[in-house]
Amino acid sequence: MMNPIRISIILPVxxxxxxxxxxxxxxxxxxxxxxxxxxxxxxxxxxxxxxxxGKILERLKTEVENLVVVDYPGNKGYxxxxxxxxxxxxxxxxxxxxxxxxxxxxxxxxxxxxxxxxDIVAGYRRQRQDNFLRIWLxxxxxxxxxxxxxxxxRDINCGFKLFRKSFLDVDGINTHAGAFYTHVFMNAxxxxxxxxxxxxxxxxxxxxxxxxxxxxxVMMAVxxxxxxxxxxxxxxxxxxxxxxxxxxxxxILGCFLTLVVLEVGMRTSGALITTAQSLxxxxxxxDDSRYRILCVGESTTxxxxxxxxxxxxxxxxxxxxxxGSEYRVFNEGQIGTDTDEILEDLSDHLRRYRPHMxxxxxxxxxxxxxxxxxxxxxxFSHLRVVRLMxxxxxxxxxxxxxxxxxRHVERGYEFLSDGDIEEAWAEVERARRAGAPPAExxxxxxxxxxxxxxxxxxxxxxxxxxxxLDPGREWLYEDYFQVLYYGxxxxxxxxxxxxxxxxxxxxxxxxxxxxKVYLQLKQYDKLEALLQKADEQVPDDPGMIRIRxxxxxxxGETDRAERLFERYAEYERQHTNPRTADNYxxxxxxVLASGAELVAVQYPLRDVDSLKAMLNNxxxxxxxxxxxxxxxxxxxxxxxxxxxxxxAGDFGHLSDRGNxxxxxxxxxxxxxxxxxx
Numbered sequence: 001m002m003n004p005i006r007i008s009i010i011l012p013v014x015x016x017x018x019x020x021x022x023x024x025x026x027x028x029x030x031x032x033x034x035x036x037x038x039x040x041x042x043x044x045x046x047x048x049x050x051x052x053x054g055k056i057l058e059r060l061k062t063e064v065e066n067l068v069v070v071d072y073p074g075n076k077g078y079x080x081x082x083x084x085x086x087x088x089x090x091x092x093x094x095x096x097x098x099x100x101x102x103x104x105x106x107x108x109x110x111x112x113x114x115x116x117x118x119d120i121v122a123g124y125r126r127q128r129q130d131n132f133l134r135i136w137l138x139x140x141x142x143x144x145x146x147x148x149x150x151x152x153x154r155d156i157n158c159g160f161k162l163f164r165k166s167f168l169d170v171d172g173i174n175t176h177a178g179a180f181y182t183h184v185f186m187n188a189x190x191x192x193x194x195x196x197x198x199x200x201x202x203x204x205x206x207x208x209x210x211x212x213x214x215x216x217x218v219m220m221a222v223x224x225x226x227x228x229x230x231x232x233x234x235x236x237x238x239x240x241x242x243x244x245x246x247x248x249x250x251x252i253l254g255c256f257l258t259l260v261v262l263e264v265g266m267r268t269s270g271a272l273i274t275t276a277q278s279l280x281x282x283x284x285x286x287d288d289s290r291y292r293i294l295c296v297g298e299s300t301t302x303x304x305x306x307x308x309x310x311x312x313x314x315x316x317x318x319x320x321x322x323x324g325s326e327y328r329v330f331n332e333g334q335i336g337t338d339t340d341e342i343l344e345d346l347s348d349h350l351r352r353y354r355p356h357m358x359x360x361x362x363x364x365x366x367x368x369x370x371x372x373x374x375x376x377x378x379x380f381s382h383l384r385v386v387r388l389m390x391x392x393x394x395x396x397x398x399x400x401x402x403x404x405x406x407r408h409v410e411r412g413y414e415f416l417s418d419g420d421i422e423e424a425w426a427e428v429e430r431a432r433r434a435g436a437p438p439a440e441x442x443x444x445x446x447x448x449x450x451x452x453x454x455x456x457x458x459x460x461x462x463x464x465x466x467x468x469l470d471p472g473r474e475w476l477y478e479d480y481f482q483v484l485y486y487g488x489x490x491x492x493x494x495x496x497x498x499x500x501x502x503x504x505x506x507x508x509x510x511x512x513x514x515x516k517v518y519l520q521l522k523q524y525d526k527l528e529a530l531l532q533k534a535d536e537q538v539p540d541d542p543g544m545i546r547i548r549x550x551x552x553x554x555x556g557e558t559d560r561a562e563r564l565f566e567r568y569a570e571y572e573r574q575h576t577n578p579r580t581a582d583n584y585x586x587x588x589x590x591v592l593a594s595g596a597e598l599v600a601v602q603y604p605l606r607d608v609d610s611l612k613a614m615l616n617n618x619x620x621x622x623x624x625x626x627x628x629x630x631x632x633x634x635x636x637x638x639x640x641x642x643x644x645x646x647x648a649g650d651f652g653h654l655s656d657r658g659n660x661x662x663x664x665x666x667x668x669x670x671x672x673x674x675x676x677x
Contacts (some may be wrong), residue, residue: 002116004038006029008089008165011044011099012081018207019050019101020044021060022540026096026506028064030105034458036112043068044099046083048075079180079224083170094168098159100205101127106504107200109472111162119161119193120185123200127413127475130202132139141225149228153197155405160200179224186228201474224300274385290328293318293670294355294596296342296587297362300603300653301333306664307331311359313663321671330355338365339583346587350594358591361601361665363580409440413447421452421640439470443479454638456487468500474504481513486631490517500652515547519554529552542571546609568613581614588615597673598622601666604630604642604651604658624669633661 009027013020024042031040044071046054057069070084082096093115097103103123107659111121130137138157146152163183169187188195244514295301295311303309315329334341339362349360412427425448431441446462449455463480470476477500484493497514500507511534518527531551534544549564584600593596600615601624602608608625615621630651633642641656655661 001526002036004036005093005112005115006039006091007095007162008040008085008091009042009095009097009105009442010082010085010089010098011042012045012047012078013049013053013057014047014075014078014081015049015051015053016099017049017053017056017342019205020053020099021056023099023101024057024060024064024067028067028107028310029506030108032065033184034109034112036109039575041066041068041090043085043089045070045072045081046072047074047077047081047084048060059302070383074540079183079505082180086170092165092194094165095535096159096161096163101207102203102205103160103200104203104530107160110198110200112200114196115164116195118166118196119164120188120195121159122153122155122195122197123158123162124153124197125158125202126199128202129204135203138328144225145182149182149186151189151193153185156181156185160199163188164193165190166207176330176630179228182225201417231515233570259355261584279521290326291331291355291357293327293357293359294349294353295329295331295333295361296346296349297333297358297370298337298342298365299333299335299362300364302331302335303333303653308659310654310659310663310666313660314359314666317663317667318670321667325674339363339587343583343586343590350596355596357597357599357670359599359601360584360585361603363577363584364603366577366580366583379540408434409436409444410605416444416451420448423449424448424452437470439473439476442466442469443476445547446483447479450483450486451639453640454634454636456483456489456635459483460487460489462490471499471503474500474507474509477504477629478509478513485517486634488635490521493517494521506537508538508543511538511541515544515551519547519550524551524554524555542568545571568609582613584614588618592620599624599666599670599673601662602626604662605634606633606651620670622673624666626665629661629665630658632659 001126006534009031011023012018012029016023023303024044027042030400031037031042043066044057044060044067046057050069054071057067057071060068068088069489070088070335072081072084073460076084078360086094086096093110095108097105107123110122114121115405118300128138130138136157142153142156145156163184167188168184169191170184183197201424293311293314295314300311301311309331310328311331315327316326318329330349332345332349334345342362349355408427408431410426412431415421415423415427424444428441428445428448431444442462443466446459446466449459449462460483463476463483467480477496481500484490484496485651494514494517497510500510501514505509515530517525517535518530520522526546528551531544531548538544545564545568549561549568552558552564553561588598598620599622600611604626607627608623612623630642637657642655644653645654
């Protein structure tokens with residue numbers, strides 16, 4: 001059994017007013033109860049925050065035991081804030097942890113068990129919950145650090161790392177951004193530190209805006225890396241190799257010009273691809289006798305084999321209905337677009353087609369495949385070349401990568417996301433041979449059984465085995481719940497969340513998911529008990545507001561339910577991606593001002609309430625849900641029969657069958673609206 005340690009927790013804080021209180025309070029509560037820690041302190045460094053982070057920390061000093069606040073009026077940068085915290089830390093071990101809520105303190109348990117035989121326990125993010133740009137930049141930086149600076153870690157800038165203080169040498173470190181960890185590990189390697197890498201759970205950012213992929217931060221990281229490469233940022237002096245610097249500058253300039261050419265080329269080819277569709281639309285609009293419908297969106301609107309994009313199917317379905325009207329549906333979906341570009345083209349489309357109705361399904365590319373509103377798009381988010389980098393990254397890894405066992409598991413998920421089932425199974429076998437964690441292999445096996453074949457029994461058996469092998473991983477419970485819930489095995493799904501709460505009593509996700517199941521089963525006594533427990537364990541969780549509202553609605557307490565629904569809607573309005581929400585509202589106002597009607601369509605398998613909240617549940621808008629219909633279809637036919645990939649995480653581009661299901665849901669909503677009108 002390991003000896004208890006004394007530990008200092010360093011939290012760099014910059015404009016985190018929405019997250020810092022919860023982060024500090026959850027950390028303090030967990031540390032207080034941890035048997036592996038004999039003494040602790042939390043050092044929060046307010047790095048010149050312009051919001052109320054500083055005031056919140058000053059108040060928390062009087063409420064939270066062992067909290068130390070270091071306050072700077074100016075912004076020293078991520079690395080500077082960490083250095084400041086390290087210098088005032090008192091204890092033998094130091095945990096560096098980001099304060100944005102994407103890491104939970106209970107992940108420290110997985111690091112503590114290695115402290116007796118290692119000097120550094122470095123976390124790496126398993127299933128990183130960031131937008132693609134941040135992930136790609138992080139992987140590129142990690143590769144460059146390994147190739148040129150010989151710092152070989154799988155996730156060098158993961159903000160959850162545990163150090164023995166004697167190996168955390170920050171003297172001479174003056175890096176501002178991501179190069180901080182590179183510098184630290186260069187110093188640690190010089191001391192022959194014993195390093196262990198451990199996977200840690202990574203969560204979506206609860207609120208606020210990340211600056212990690214902003215152009216300013218990226219350029220600071222490049223500058224710091226340059227200094228480390230040529231010796232100017234190192235602790236010890238090193239000669240500057242000017243001639244190499246000149247060559248490197250030319251190389252970087254060449255790379256930049258190549259990216260510019262690629263960007264121009266991809267935008268030109270994208271315009272050519274949509275020309276044929278636009279020409280067909282223009283010819284058809286000459287017929288003024290039909291009820292004209294304009295569809296806008298991204299590739300999920302544009303794509304379909306031959307004439308099987310959902311707008312074409314929608315026209316077929318509407319014209320088969322014995323209502324007497326004739327319909328013409330125009331497809332103005334665009335590949336790789338976002339809501340900014342959709343709005344740029346909207347006025348031109350309205351003039352050209354003079355539609356009676358506009359259908360919008362948009363927003364997924366604003367956050368590069370994450371759920372609506374979870375991650376605001378970065379400064380480079382509009383570039384086509386950024387999307388291309390994902391394909392380059394995968395090809396690079398397949399051709400040159402030397403993978404550890406758990407990396408084979410990650411590759412299995414990547415192949416599964418792309419719809420390549422055969423390669424996903426091959427990665428399972430490679431992971432076994434490479435010695436990947438057995439629980440992760442079983443979880444991947446369960447995921448393949450579910451998505452590839454709709455085999456819920458085999459999937460559940462695999463997840464059961466995974467949990468028996470490693471019951472301490474939150475994501476296993478969450479993934480297992482997803483399989484059971486989509487398989488309509490609600491009682492078993494509830495059991496999994498009950499097991500999760502027994503081990504993680506403050507898990508907000510577990511309370512939300514369990515409450516959702518109790519509502520589905522109409523088990524209101526159990527739900528009432530759960531709500532009481534949630535008030536004690538997670539009193540500030542906004543997700544439970546909606547569960548409670550639905551509970552009161554089911555009991556006939558409509559006034560109380562409406563007040564709670566309005567509270568939840570207000571929360572949604574404040575925490576959705578402001579870019580997506582603003583653009584959706586601009587689109588609504590523009591469409592309605594033109595005299596057309598608006599239909600807002602939610603993506604398959606996603607909750608329509610978040611879309612309603614963005615538009616304030618506007619009664620002038622017809623909303624279309626595609627959650628229950630696709631859930632039932634996945635259960636009956638299997639995921640692979642409805643989707644061709646899983647690019648967005650929880651859904652992907654649609655097959656012909658999926659497009660027809662989507663078109664049917666939209667047609668039903670349109671016909672119902674027109675009949676009521």
